[in-house]
Amino acid sequence: MKMAAVAEGPLPYVFVENPSGTPDEDDPVVSIIFFGLCMVLGIASRHLLGGTRVPYTVALLIIGIGLGSLEYGTSNGLGKIGAGIRLWANIHPDLLLAVFLPALLFESSFSMELHQIKRCIGQMFLLAGPGVLISTFCLGIALKFTFPYDWSWKTSLLLGGLLSATDPVAVVALLKELGASKKLSTIIEGESLMNDGTAIVVYQLFYRMVLGQSFDVGDIIKFLTKVSVGAVGIGVAFGVASVLWLGYIFNDTVIEIALTLAVSYIAYFAAQDGADVSGVLAVMTLGMFFSAVAKTAFKGESQQSLHHFWEMVAYIANTLIFILSGVVIAEGILHSKHYFESHGNSWGYLILLYVFVQVSRIIVVGALFPSLRRLGYGLDWKEATILVWAGLRGAVALSLSLSVKRTSDNSPYISQETGTLFIFFTGGIVFLTLIINGSTTQFVLHLLDMDKLSTEKRRVLEYAKYEMTNKAREAFDDLGDDEELGPADWHTVRRYIRSINHLEGGQPHPHDVPESDNNIHAMNLKDIRVRLLNGVQAAYWRMLEEGRITQTVANILMQSVDEAIDLVSHEHLCDWKGLKTHVHFPHHYRFLSMNFFPKKLTTYFTVERLELACYVCAAFLRAHRIARRELHDFIGDSEIASLVIRESEVEGEEAKQFLEEVRDAFPQVLHVVKTKQVTYSILNHLSDYVKNLEKVGLLDEKELTHLHDGIQTDLKKLLRNPPSAKMPKIHDLINGHPLLGSLPSAIREPLGSSTKEMTKLRGLTIYKEGSKPNGIWLISNGLVKWTSKSLRNKHSLHPVFSHGSTLGLYEVLVGKPYICNIITDSVVHCFFVETEKILSMLRTDPNIDDLLWQESVIVIAKLLFPQTFEKMTMQEVRNLVIEHSIMHIYLSGEIIEMPQHSIGFLLEGYIKSQDAQQEMVTSPAVLLPSCGDASFSNLEASGSKAASFCHQGFQYLVEGRARVIIFDMGTHETHSMLRRRSSSLVSHSKELPRVQSREHCGLMSWPEHYYMQRRHSHHLEGSNSQLSKPWVRHSSYPRTRSYKAAPPQSRSYPRVPSSSSRAPQLVSVQSEGAATMDKKPRVKEFTRSPDFRAPLRQPSKKKNCTAKESSDKSSDESSDDNGLIVRIDSPSSLSFRMAS
Structure with a gap:
C-alpha cells in the first residue's frame, strides 16, 4: 500500500507527508529498523556514559543530529536505515505528540507526590500562567524589533509563545538524572508540565490569528477558559472513571497496568481531537488525579511492577524522541542549506535568540520572585538560579515548529521562508539549551553547594x-x-x-553533639523527627499490604505524615493534628440529624465514620510504635532520640483515649474493624503458605491453582462484602431491654412497630428542661449527659447515662415537664417512643403500671441523689430496685415512716413533714431518715439538707395521693460486701484446662487426626454447654429474671393487684448489653413483705446462690483475656467533636 493512500485515509494523524519517496521509504517495515537502532544506541549511551557528567538526553540529541547529518548531508545516505530515518523524520507533528506525550506526561505527573503538588501548586500556576505570558511577550517584542525578517506582531508572538514552552520531557529526564532536591524538582517539573500545556494553548491562539482568524478580548478569554478548564474537566472525568474501574479489578497486575496506559492515550485523544481542548493539560490532570487517589491502589508486587513498567515506557519514549529530535533538526537545516548559505547572519541571530530566551527566563523568575518566596515552600536565590538555568526546550517546541513548517508549504499566510526559519530557530534553541544548560546544570548545582549532604x-x-x-x-x-x-x-x-571501608575516623553517634552548639542540635532534632516520620509512613505501607488498613485510610495517613514533615523544623511531631478532622465528625454531619434524612442512612454514615476513625487511630498507634522501636534499634540511647520518642508517645495519648471511648460506647465497631483485619491477615497467611508449597515443590500446578483460586475468592468476597457493624434492631432491643422485654407480647410487638430509630451526633439536645414530655428515649449505644438549672447538685462528678438507659419515662408517667436537659456526649444510637404510645400501653394493661414506675426510678435516683447512686452501676441500681425496695401508694391522711438506713423517693403526690417546720414536699423528692447512721448517703459531706429536692424526717403526712419507693440501703451494702468477698474467693480457684492444638498435622494421618479433633471438640462443647463463650458473654442487655406481683402496699388503697394475678414485673439484670438478647432467660421468683414498717427481709438462700453464681461468672469473664468486658455506666468523655 502506498503512503499516499494512507495520507488520504480517515486516520486522524498522517504518518508521513512526503508521498513521493524512494521504494524503501514507502515500505513501513523499515521504520522498525530505525526503532531498533535507536534502542541499541540508547542502551549503549546509557551503559558507556554511566558515571560520567554527560547527561543522557544530551548524548541522544547529538546522536540524532549525527544520524540525520549522515542521511541528509551525504549523497549515498544510509540505505534501508536511512529510509527508516526519513520515514520517522517525516512524521506528522500532531502524531509525534500523540505517540510520545501521553505516556511521558502521565508517568511524570503520576510519579509526583500529592503533598508536594499541593504545597507547590501556587508556584506552578504563577510560572505556567503569568510566566508564560511574560515570556511570550518579551520574546515577541525582541523578535519584532531586533530580527530583520519583517514579521508581523502575530508571527513574532507565535514564535515567542512556541519558545516559551519549557519541555517536561527534557526537564524531567535531566532532574531525575542529576538527583535534584524533591522540592526544587517538584516546582520545575510541575511548571514544565503546566506551562507546556499553557504554552500550547497560547501557540494555538496566535497560530489561528496568523491564519486569518480574528479575536477580541472576550473571544480570547472564552478560548483560553474553554481550552484549559475543559482539559482539566476531561482529565478528572477519565480519572474518576478509571479509578472506579480499577476498584473492581482484583489482584490482576497486568490489567491494572494496562488500564493506566490505555486511559492516558484515550484522555489525550478525547481532549485534543474530540473536545478541541489541551490534551497535555488533560493527561497532566489525569496523572495528578491518579497520584492523589489511586497510588495506594497499587501495593506489593503490583506497585513494583507498575513502577518498573512506567520506568521502561519513559526510557523508551525518551530515547526515541530525543534521537528523533536530533534527526529533525539536522533535516531542517540541511534541507535549507542553500538559504542559510545566502543568509549567513541567521546563525548569529540564533545565538542572539538564545540570549533573549535566557534573558526572558530571568525576567519571568525575577518578576515573580517575591510571590514565589511567599508561596508553598518558598524559594531562595540559589533555587531561583537553578529555576532560570533549567528552562530547557525540547520535543514539544520542535513539534510545534514542524506544524508551522508544514502549514507554510500550502498557506498564503505563512511564507516558506518563515516556516524554514521557525524550524531553524526552534531546533537551534533546543540544541543550545540541551547542550549548554543541560550539560552545565550539575556544575551550577555544585557551584552553589546544592549537591552536598548536610x-x-x-x-x-x-x-x-x-x-x-x-x-x-x-x-x-x-x-x-x-x-x-x-x-x-x-x-x-x-x-x-x-x-x-570508608569510615571517617572513629564511630561517632549520629546525634551526639556538643551541648553549646544549639544550631546543630536543632538540625539533628529536625533530622531525627523526619526519620521517625519516614518510618511511620513505611509502616503505613506495610499495613496497607497486610490488609490492616484500607486504601482510603492509607491516603489519609500518608497525607498526615507529609504535612508533619513540613513542620518538623519549628514544631513537635504533629502528624496527629492532620488526623483529627478524620477522627471527629465534620460539621456537615449535623444535617444528617434532620428529619428529612432517612434514619437508616444516617445510621449507616455515622457507623462508617466511626469505623474510619477507629482504623485511623489503630493504625496511627501501631505505626508510631513500630517506628519508635526501629529508631531506637538503629540509633540506640540518645538524648535527642529520647526526646523525639517521647513526642511520639505523647501524640498517641489522644488516639488511645478515643479508642477506649469507642470501646465503651460502640464496642461493635471495634469488633468489626478487628474482624476485618484478622480475616485478611489469615487469608494472606494462607496465600503465603500455598506459595511456599509451590517453591518447595510439594504440590503440582493443578493443586496449587485450586488452592490459590479458593483463597483469592475468599479475599475478593472480604473486600467486596466486608463485615459491617450492626446496630441493634428495634425488636431485639425491646425483647432484650430490662423494661420492655418484660412486657406481654400483645403490648411489646405493637410498641416495636411504632418506635423510631435515630442516630445523633455529639452535642445535640435530645430534650430540654421544662419542655413538654413527648416520649421516652431508649439508649442503644453511646453516652448522654444531663444538666439542669433546678437540680443544682454539685456532687455529680459524671452526669452521664449509657446504653441501656430509659430516659424521660418518669416525666411521661407524671405528666410533668422534663426535669433536666439531656445532651448527647458521644454518637448515640437510640429509639424514641411517643408519649401516646406509653399511655395507650397503660390503658391496655394497667398491670404494667408498677413496672414502668420501677424503671423510671432508676434514672430519678441518679438525678436527684447522685452522691450515692452515681457510684452504682446500672446493674446495681436495678438489683436494688428489685431486691431491696418497696413501693407504696398512699391516700390522704396516711402517715409515712422512714426506716433507718433507707432512702425514699416521692414519685408523685404531696406530703408534709411532721417536724416543727411542717414543710410541704412535692414530687419528685428524696426522703432521708432524720437520725441514725447515714454514712451510706454521705449526708454530712453532701450538704443535702440545703438541697431543694432532699428532705430529712422520720414521719410524713400524706396530703394527697402519693407514690413512694423506699430502698433498704443497709441490706444492700451487706449483700454487696458478700458478693465482693465471693468474687475474690472465686478468682483464686482453679482454671479450666485449655485444649492444646497443634499448628501442623502430618499429611499421612490427616483425615483420622482431623475427625478425632472434631469429636474431641464436640465432647468439650457438650461438657461445657453451660459456659458462655467470650463473644457471647459480651452483651448490652442481660438475662432476665421475673418475680410474682407483690401484695398491696397500702391497705387503704387496694389498687395493686394481688399475688394471684399474673402481672409482669421488672427484671433484674446481670449486665447492660446488646448481645444478651440471644441468651435464654433464667427466671427467679421471690416475694416481699407487705408491711413497709417491718425491716426489709434478708435475701433467701436461693438468692445468695444466684448472686454467687453471678459473681463466679463475672470473675471468670475478667480472667479471660479474649473476652471484651464493657462497663455500661462507666464515666466516659467520648468526644466525637466537630472538626474545627
Whole structure:
C-alpha cells in the first residue's frame, strides 16, 4: 500500500507527508529498523556514559543530529536505515505528540507526590500562567524589533509563545538524572508540565490569528477558559472513571497496568481531537488525579511492577524522541542549506535568540520572585538560579515548529521562508539549551553547594556504615565456616566489601553533639523527627499490604505524615493534628440529624465514620510504635532520640483515649474493624503458605491453582462484602431491654412497630428542661449527659447515662415537664417512643403500671441523689430496685415512716413533714431518715439538707395521693460486701484446662487426626454447654429474671393487684448489653413483705446462690483475656467533636 493512500485515509494523524519517496521509504517495515537502532544506541549511551557528567538526553540529541547529518548531508545516505530515518523524520507533528506525550506526561505527573503538588501548586500556576505570558511577550517584542525578517506582531508572538514552552520531557529526564532536591524538582517539573500545556494553548491562539482568524478580548478569554478548564474537566472525568474501574479489578497486575496506559492515550485523544481542548493539560490532570487517589491502589508486587513498567515506557519514549529530535533538526537545516548559505547572519541571530530566551527566563523568575518566596515552600536565590538555568526546550517546541513548517508549504499566510526559519530557530534553541544548560546544570548545582549532604546526613551515613560493618561481621560468623568447604578468610572477604571501608575516623553517634552548639542540635532534632516520620509512613505501607488498613485510610495517613514533615523544623511531631478532622465528625454531619434524612442512612454514615476513625487511630498507634522501636534499634540511647520518642508517645495519648471511648460506647465497631483485619491477615497467611508449597515443590500446578483460586475468592468476597457493624434492631432491643422485654407480647410487638430509630451526633439536645414530655428515649449505644438549672447538685462528678438507659419515662408517667436537659456526649444510637404510645400501653394493661414506675426510678435516683447512686452501676441500681425496695401508694391522711438506713423517693403526690417546720414536699423528692447512721448517703459531706429536692424526717403526712419507693440501703451494702468477698474467693480457684492444638498435622494421618479433633471438640462443647463463650458473654442487655406481683402496699388503697394475678414485673439484670438478647432467660421468683414498717427481709438462700453464681461468672469473664468486658455506666468523655 502506498503512503499516499494512507495520507488520504480517515486516520486522524498522517504518518508521513512526503508521498513521493524512494521504494524503501514507502515500505513501513523499515521504520522498525530505525526503532531498533535507536534502542541499541540508547542502551549503549546509557551503559558507556554511566558515571560520567554527560547527561543522557544530551548524548541522544547529538546522536540524532549525527544520524540525520549522515542521511541528509551525504549523497549515498544510509540505505534501508536511512529510509527508516526519513520515514520517522517525516512524521506528522500532531502524531509525534500523540505517540510520545501521553505516556511521558502521565508517568511524570503520576510519579509526583500529592503533598508536594499541593504545597507547590501556587508556584506552578504563577510560572505556567503569568510566566508564560511574560515570556511570550518579551520574546515577541525582541523578535519584532531586533530580527530583520519583517514579521508581523502575530508571527513574532507565535514564535515567542512556541519558545516559551519549557519541555517536561527534557526537564524531567535531566532532574531525575542529576538527583535534584524533591522540592526544587517538584516546582520545575510541575511548571514544565503546566506551562507546556499553557504554552500550547497560547501557540494555538496566535497560530489561528496568523491564519486569518480574528479575536477580541472576550473571544480570547472564552478560548483560553474553554481550552484549559475543559482539559482539566476531561482529565478528572477519565480519572474518576478509571479509578472506579480499577476498584473492581482484583489482584490482576497486568490489567491494572494496562488500564493506566490505555486511559492516558484515550484522555489525550478525547481532549485534543474530540473536545478541541489541551490534551497535555488533560493527561497532566489525569496523572495528578491518579497520584492523589489511586497510588495506594497499587501495593506489593503490583506497585513494583507498575513502577518498573512506567520506568521502561519513559526510557523508551525518551530515547526515541530525543534521537528523533536530533534527526529533525539536522533535516531542517540541511534541507535549507542553500538559504542559510545566502543568509549567513541567521546563525548569529540564533545565538542572539538564545540570549533573549535566557534573558526572558530571568525576567519571568525575577518578576515573580517575591510571590514565589511567599508561596508553598518558598524559594531562595540559589533555587531561583537553578529555576532560570533549567528552562530547557525540547520535543514539544520542535513539534510545534514542524506544524508551522508544514502549514507554510500550502498557506498564503505563512511564507516558506518563515516556516524554514521557525524550524531553524526552534531546533537551534533546543540544541543550545540541551547542550549548554543541560550539560552545565550539575556544575551550577555544585557551584552553589546544592549537591552536598548536610552535616547531620553525613554523620548518619557514617554511623550506618559502622553498623554495616558490625552486621557484616555477624554474617561472617554465621557463614564463614562450612562443614563441607571449611572456613573463609575475613580479611579477604573485607577487601571485597569496599562499601564499608570508608569510615571517617572513629564511630561517632549520629546525634551526639556538643551541648553549646544549639544550631546543630536543632538540625539533628529536625533530622531525627523526619526519620521517625519516614518510618511511620513505611509502616503505613506495610499495613496497607497486610490488609490492616484500607486504601482510603492509607491516603489519609500518608497525607498526615507529609504535612508533619513540613513542620518538623519549628514544631513537635504533629502528624496527629492532620488526623483529627478524620477522627471527629465534620460539621456537615449535623444535617444528617434532620428529619428529612432517612434514619437508616444516617445510621449507616455515622457507623462508617466511626469505623474510619477507629482504623485511623489503630493504625496511627501501631505505626508510631513500630517506628519508635526501629529508631531506637538503629540509633540506640540518645538524648535527642529520647526526646523525639517521647513526642511520639505523647501524640498517641489522644488516639488511645478515643479508642477506649469507642470501646465503651460502640464496642461493635471495634469488633468489626478487628474482624476485618484478622480475616485478611489469615487469608494472606494462607496465600503465603500455598506459595511456599509451590517453591518447595510439594504440590503440582493443578493443586496449587485450586488452592490459590479458593483463597483469592475468599479475599475478593472480604473486600467486596466486608463485615459491617450492626446496630441493634428495634425488636431485639425491646425483647432484650430490662423494661420492655418484660412486657406481654400483645403490648411489646405493637410498641416495636411504632418506635423510631435515630442516630445523633455529639452535642445535640435530645430534650430540654421544662419542655413538654413527648416520649421516652431508649439508649442503644453511646453516652448522654444531663444538666439542669433546678437540680443544682454539685456532687455529680459524671452526669452521664449509657446504653441501656430509659430516659424521660418518669416525666411521661407524671405528666410533668422534663426535669433536666439531656445532651448527647458521644454518637448515640437510640429509639424514641411517643408519649401516646406509653399511655395507650397503660390503658391496655394497667398491670404494667408498677413496672414502668420501677424503671423510671432508676434514672430519678441518679438525678436527684447522685452522691450515692452515681457510684452504682446500672446493674446495681436495678438489683436494688428489685431486691431491696418497696413501693407504696398512699391516700390522704396516711402517715409515712422512714426506716433507718433507707432512702425514699416521692414519685408523685404531696406530703408534709411532721417536724416543727411542717414543710410541704412535692414530687419528685428524696426522703432521708432524720437520725441514725447515714454514712451510706454521705449526708454530712453532701450538704443535702440545703438541697431543694432532699428532705430529712422520720414521719410524713400524706396530703394527697402519693407514690413512694423506699430502698433498704443497709441490706444492700451487706449483700454487696458478700458478693465482693465471693468474687475474690472465686478468682483464686482453679482454671479450666485449655485444649492444646497443634499448628501442623502430618499429611499421612490427616483425615483420622482431623475427625478425632472434631469429636474431641464436640465432647468439650457438650461438657461445657453451660459456659458462655467470650463473644457471647459480651452483651448490652442481660438475662432476665421475673418475680410474682407483690401484695398491696397500702391497705387503704387496694389498687395493686394481688399475688394471684399474673402481672409482669421488672427484671433484674446481670449486665447492660446488646448481645444478651440471644441468651435464654433464667427466671427467679421471690416475694416481699407487705408491711413497709417491718425491716426489709434478708435475701433467701436461693438468692445468695444466684448472686454467687453471678459473681463466679463475672470473675471468670475478667480472667479471660479474649473476652471484651464493657462497663455500661462507666464515666466516659467520648468526644466525637466537630472538626474545627
